[in-house]
Amino acid sequence: MLNIHLFAQRLMYLCAEIFAVMPNVHSVRNGLDLPILGAPEAIVDGHLSASVYAVRPSDFRGLAPKLAVKEGDRVLAGDILFTDKVNPQIAIASPVSGEVARIERGEKRKILAVVLLADSQTSYRSMPAGTPANREDAIQWLLSAGAWSLIESRPYGRITHPEAQPKAVFVNGMATEPLAVAPSVALAGREEDFAKGLQVVGLLSPRTVLSISANETAPALTKASGVEIHQFKGPHPAGTTSVHINRISPLNKGEVVWTLNYQDVVVIGHLARTGNLKLERVVSLCGTGIAKPRALTAVAGAHLETFLSAEMKPGAYRVVSGSVLTGASVGTTGYLGYYASQITVLPEGQGTDFFGWVIPSFGKWSISRTLFSWLTPSKKYDLNTKQHGEDRAFVVTGLYEKVFPFDILPMPLLKSMWSMDLEKMEQLGAYEVVPEDFALCEVICPSKQELQKLAEEALDLLYTEMN
Amino acid sequence: MKFVQNLFDATRPAVTTGKLKGLYPLHNALETMFFVPNHNAHSGAHVRDAIDMKRTMVTVIFALVPALIFGLFNAGYQHHLAIGQIESGWANFWTLENAMYGALKVVPMIAVTYIAGLAIEIYFAYRNKHAVNEGFLVSGLLIPLIMPVDIPLWMVAISTAFAVLIGKEVFGGTGMNILNPALTARAFAFFAYPTYMSGDKVWAGLSNVDGVSSATALGQYATTGSTDYSAWDAFLGIIPGSIGETSTVAILIGAVYLISTGVGSWKIMFSAVLGALAMGLVFNGVADLMISPEQQSYLAVPFYYHLVFGGFAFGAVFMATDPVSAAHTERGKWIYGFLVGVFSIMIRVFNPAYPEGVMLAILLMNVMAPLIDHYVVNANIQKRLKRAQTVQA
Numbered sequence: 001m002l003n004i005h006l007f008a009q010r011l012m013y014l015c016a017e018i019f020a021v022m023p024n025v026h027s028v029r030n031g032l033d034l035p036i037l038g039a040p041e042a043i044v045d046g047h048l049s050a051s052v053y054a055v056r057p058s059d060f061r062g063l064a065p066k067l068a069v070k071e072g073d074r075v076l077a078g079d080i081l082f083t084d085k086v087n088p089q090i091a092i093a094s095p096v097s098g099e100v101a102r103i104e105r106g107e108k109r110k111i112l113a114v115v116l117l118a119d120s121q122t123s124y125r126s127m128p129a130g131t132p133a134n135r136e137d138a139i140q141w142l143l144s145a146g147a148w149s150l151i152e153s154r155p156y157g158r159i160t161h162p163e164a165q166p167k168a169v170f171v172n173g174m175a176t177e178p179l180a181v182a183p184s185v186a187l188a189g190r191e192e193d194f195a196k197g198l199q200v201v202g203l204l205s206p207r208t209v210l211s212i213s214a215n216e217t218a219p220a221l222t223k224a225s226g227v228e229i230h231q232f233k234g235p236h237p238a239g240t241t242s243v244h245i246n247r248i249s250p251l252n253k254g255e256v257v258w259t260l261n262y263q264d265v266v267v268i269g270h271l272a273r274t275g276n277l278k279l280e281r282v283v284s285l286c287g288t289g290i291a292k293p294r295a296l297t298a299v300a301g302a303h304l305e306t307f308l309s310a311e312m313k314p315g316a317y318r319v320v321s322g323s324v325l326t327g328a329s330v331g332t333t334g335y336l337g338y339y340a341s342q343i344t345v346l347p348e349g350q351g352t353d354f355f356g357w358v359i360p361s362f363g364k365w366s367i368s369r370t371l372f373s374w375l376t377p378s379k380k381y382d383l384n385t386k387q388h389g390e391d392r393a394f395v396v397t398g399l400y401e402k403v404f405p406f407d408i409l410p411m412p413l414l415k416s417m418w419s420m421d422l423e424k425m426e427q428l429g430a431y432e433v434v435p436e437d438f439a440l441c442e443v444i445c446p447s448k449q450e451l452q453k454l455a456e457e458a459l460d461l462l463y464t465e466m467n
Numbered sequence: 468m469k470f471v472q473n474l475f476d477a478t479r480p481a482v483t484t485g486k487l488k489g490l491y492p493l494h495n496a497l498e499t500m501f502f503v504p505n506h507n508a509h510s511g512a513h514v515r516d517a518i519d520m521k522r523t524m525v526t527v528i529f530a531l532v533p534a535l536i537f538g539l540f541n542a543g544y545q546h547h548l549a550i551g552q553i554e555s556g557w558a559n560f561w562t563l564e565n566a567m568y569g570a571l572k573v574v575p576m577i578a579v580t581y582i583a584g585l586a587i588e589i590y591f592a593y594r595n596k597h598a599v600n601e602g603f604l605v606s607g608l609l610i611p612l613i614m615p616v617d618i619p620l621w622m623v624a625i626s627t628a629f630a631v632l633i634g635k636e637v638f639g640g641t642g643m644n645i646l647n648p649a650l651t652a653r654a655f656a657f658f659a660y661p662t663y664m665s666g667d668k669v670w671a672g673l674s675n676v677d678g679v680s681s682a683t684a685l686g687q688y689a690t691t692g693s694t695d696y697s698a699w700d701a702f703l704g705i706i707p708g709s710i711g712e713t714s715t716v717a718i719l720i721g722a723v724y725l726i727s728t729g730v731g732s733w734k735i736m737f738s739a740v741l742g743a744l745a746m747g748l749v750f751n752g753v754a755d756l757m758i759s760p761e762q763q764s765y766l767a768v769p770f771y772y773h774l775v776f777g778g779f780a781f782g783a784v785f786m787a788t789d790p791v792s793a794a795h796t797e798r799g800k801w802i803y804g805f806l807v808g809v810f811s812i813m814i815r816v817f818n819p820a821y822p823e824g825v826m827l828a829i830l831l832m833n834v835m836a837p838l839i840d841h842y843v844v845n846a847n848i849q850k851r852l853k854r855a856q857t858v859q860a
Contacts, residue, residue, distance in 0.1 A: 014486065034514065036514065069654050120763065139700075167699070233819070236524060250854065251855060252851075252855035252858050254855075255858070270557060276520075307640060317769070318507075318513060320513055324512065324513045324514050325512050325513075326511075326512070327513065329513065344513075346513060346514070348507060348604045349505060349506075349507045351505055352472070352502035352503060352504055352505050353503040354468050354501065354502055355502075355503075355523035356502070357500075357505035357519055357522045357525065358521070358522065358525050360482065361517070364517035365516070365517055366516045366517040366518045367516055367518075368516070368518045368523075368728060368729045368730070369516070369727055369728045369729050370518055370522050370526050370728045370730065371517055371522075371728070373517075383514040384507075384514070385507040385508050385513050385514065386505070386506070386507055386508075386515065387506040387507055387508050387509075387515050388515050388516065388517045388518070388519055389503060389506075389518075389519020389521065389522075390499060390504065390506065390519070390520075390598055391516075391598075392519075392520040392598075392600060392601070392641075392642075393600060393640065393641050393642030393643070394792050395520060395523070395602065395641065395733075395790055395791055396523060396730075396749050397790045397796075398732060398734075398790070398795075398797055401797060407847075408847070409796060409843075409847050410846060411656055411795055411796075412796070412840075412844045412847075416805075425847040427851065428844070428847065428853070429847075429851060430850065430852075438511075439511065439512045440512075442511045442512045442515075443512045443514060443515055443516055444516045444518075445515075445516070446516070446518045446519055446520055446522070446523050448515065448519065450510045450511050450808055451511065452510070452511035452512070453510045453511055453670070
């Protein structure tokens with residue numbers, strides 16, 4: 001009798017596990033962890049030091065910059081460099097203190113970059129430290145500190161409007177992009193800031209969700225308080241905010257959620273603790289073009305030239321601010337992006353391939369089984385930037401689905417984007433995606449379609465028409 | 468290799484800026500065939516999969532090779548058998564004479580198809596200022612394989628031209644067509660030159676030989692309700708028929724290759740087989756209700772025989788799976804494939820004018836595929852709308 005009692009108790013515990021805990025564990029089946037060499041060592045080693053910094057308006061989707069400084073002005077870290085013409089409340093802060101060296105302009109005097117000559121010692125525009133009392137306070141405090149740009153909103157994936165009423169805030173505590181630094185590594189030593197940041201973020205909406213990897217060990221993440229924790233397992237894009245929202249509380253028309261990366265929460269937490277807006281992140285210095293791939297700290301907008309000249313191997317490489325999937329090619333003389341947490345240096349493709357489309361080759365990687373890479377699933381490749389073929393019409397179907405773990409039909413959605421059919425886009429789930437969600441589809445597309453660009457243009461149009 | 472590159476480099480000015488501008492698509496097509504160009508990813512993701520359209524298409528061509536080789540031997544074998552030169556049996560199958568006969572018939576057909584089709588493709592590439600798409604590389608090999616061996620070459624050329632022009636280019640070229648181009652070519656030949664596309668003579672090169680004939684199994688079924696050929700022979704493929712369609716074994720090898728590389732949709736192949744079996748089973752069940760004894764006996768044919776006779780296997784593996792003209796959604800592929808199977812057997816058994824139903828079944832389903840996709844896509848839309856309504860309520 002006793003045994004039966006015990007058994008029943010165990011069963012109850014099990015049921016409790018399944019019904020209470022399991023809903024917060026999500027498995028992502030469709031996706032792809034790119035088999036790319038050049039992973040960073042899991043230690044934070046060093047700081048990316050630079051004397052020149054630049055903030056580029058193109059880092060902020062949909063923002064039309066209105067300058068708040070002119071050449072020769074002195075700024076503190078946290079001072080506003082430019083604001084959005086449409087929503088002047090959205091302001092972009094300087095990551096460093098120093099002098100505005102020049103405003104780089106392009107065609108039609110479009111502002112390309114605000115270039116700053118940094119002081120050797122950063123001075124901050126001091127804000128009152130401490131946690132705001134309520135939602136309104138928190139929003140005002142973030143706005144006046146210049147930290148508002150850290151909060152992105154969905155749909156569209158742009159800096160959010162302060163008046164919006166989000167149904168939830170999603171904090172992404174994962175990093176599944178190729179060659180990213182594990183959050184446990186990046187958070188080491190910053191636990192206090194992170195916890196403080198979550199407190200502030202928790203004021204912004206009725207529901208705060210923190211998504212972490214199912215294998216996460218860092219207590220800062222697994223034991224985070226005041227948030228709803230969800231675990232995700234599976235290949236990339238399991239660690240993207242779009243997937244998290246889609247699985248936890250999918251976006252319907254008219255709804256808004258705000259999203260942050262865990263490193264942005266650290267910045268906000270640091271601000272609350274010290275009153276200083278320190279736009280410093282742990283950045284993955286990775287790729288086969290780097291002599292010693294590792295994690296290091298870097299301030300947003302840092303000039304990469306001097307630093308990379310010491311870190312890069314000789315040869316023809318592409319420098320990407322961000323990951324190989326979604327980053328921007330900035331060149332060896334470029335700047336780190338405002339939000340970037342990766343510097344990927346990968347080889348540029350060189351030369352033509354003699355009968356490269358038919359000769360069986362063991363050195364090339366493909367998700368299809370038309371090459372031999374499927375025989376060695378754990379092998380990693382020194383992937384270069386070669387397109388491996390020319391642009392073609394859509395022919396193959398059923399392929400994108402393999403790396404697109406949404407309850408969305410990728411091909412019909414992309415075709416509606418192509419024909420700029422706004423109604424169809426809306427119906428097929430355009431509010432639930434950002435251009436980056438199509439990165440993996442773009443990688444595996446045999447027709448070499450430029451899907452991120454397509455989605456970006458289509459979502460821009462949708463935004464313009466809806467607002 | 469270096470020499471070839473130099474040749475292309477030397478001739479490039481002439482076709483880009485010089486007098487021979489019209490030949491640029493041809494130059495580009497040839498050059499990119501020899502050398503995958505050194506294009507690097509310029510927007511979006513910085514690395515790309517090593518597969519491209521050329522490799523996708525050449526995979527299908529590889530998958531067709533077993534059926535093609537078997538077809539060469541079988542063409543000669545059926546011819547020599549019909550005119551009484553050889554006895555039936557495997558000993559007389561894999562012979563040089565058979566291969567030579569087949570090659571002399573089939574190779575010119577392949578050449579004519581490619582020349583006619585590619586000439587039009589290159590013209591449209593020039594006219595619409597895009598590169599030559601690879602789709603025709605597959606269509607150009609499929610067309611000869613689904614023709615009777617005796618069809619005159621000029622008919623092949625005209626059918627191919629019709630397929631490329633009306634079947635594909637008027638819709639906007641590769642990727643935009645509604646109908647499978649190869650089947651469009653066959654349908655054109657079938658209705659324009661019926662005497663060359665059916666009957667007892669055309670399958671074994673007997674047009675100019677009096678007094679002998681070589682009927683296909685389905686032809687016999689349609690007239691008498693039974694056939695002289697065993698299902699085993701049909702499975703192996705030593706029966707008369709279109710060049711590539713007879714050997715189920717050779718087609719299966721191709722199917723395994725297509726599925727294992729992931730280039731062909733197993734969903735379509737599998738559901739087409741299911742559909743054919745289901746229809747065959749239904750016919751077995753209602754065979755007694757038929758009026759004529761021939762019909763009764765045809766309907767009573769064991770349902771799985773339908774998989775090995777005629778062009779069903781070839782159609783299900785190589786034709787129905789054309790990604791452009793098939794259903795585009797994964798759920799739609801199940802419905803599409805199943806109905807291809809059902810209609811193939813239905814037309815085959817019931818329509819006295821068409822001993823084989825695969826061609827018309829697939830063309831019909833090509834037309835229906837957008838409708839199937841429409842409902843699958845709509846289901847996704849409705850689901851999203853419903854989700855939004857639940858939230859509002």
